[in-house]
Amino acid sequence: MPRDTRMSRMLHVLIHMDRHVKRATSETIARMLDTNPVVVRRMMAGFRAAGIVTSEKGHGGGWELARPLAEISLLDVYRAVGEPALFNIGPDAEAATCLVERAVDARMSETLNEAERLLMARFADIRVADVADEFEARFAQMKAEGRLDPAHDHFG
Template sequence: MNTSSRLAFAVHVLALLSLQDGVPLSSEMIAGSVNTNPVLIRRLLAMLAGAGLTTSQLGAGGGALLVRAPEDISLLDVYRAVDDAQLFALHRETPNPACMVGRHIQSVLTGIVDDAQRAMEASLASRTLADATADVVRAERLRERRKRRAGG
């Protein structure tokens, strides 16, 4: 069992791009911020480009750019661009039909998991990249104020 960090990485990448005022960023620069391999960033950027969220500028000084304004990109758009999995997976193998729980657990869990998926998607749909980026900027300002108060 594992969880995907693609959504977290994608929001990180897009927030970084949104703060660049149209200046393209290379996958190496983005990878340095995310603290991962540039190849992974290029794969992620390809997914985001496929969803119409980013584009690439080729040549010297080229790199990734946002296609849409941050306030026009919902976090659900980002999730759908990079993560095709359900929030929770059901059994990989069919449970034992000779067991009362095994016979019914899939149908019970399907309703629960579907409700959770809808709630998660509604939450992501209500937030934008601009919201996430504003939260990052707000957190940095708070950090700087605390640092100044501490004398450092």
């Protein structure tokens, strides 16, 4: 099963909106993500419903952050993308008839639920601004070391 990259892709978009573009059209975001503007509008609708972005239609319109990155947690972003499954392992959805399988399923479910609780707590603690600050630090270091690719046009 392929990885669900919606959360990391949308974190990417939010940081660009904060640091580089302020207001972005669905077409601009679609080019950034190499996808279709309809897909972008569908994803951004969840962010608008969560109060993370606002939108304005028409000429000069687009998507804009509704609040600072310091007020947006990774948990907010996770919820806005629809709370995708975190793990691609675990027990079968149907109840097992075999006692061994029941024991395995119970332990797997318990362990995965505990891991999910820990991950959600961590997501709640991390702000998107923390990720953006990490980008800034990496960017500054690469710039100081002369390791920036001048052909990389992703920052404008």
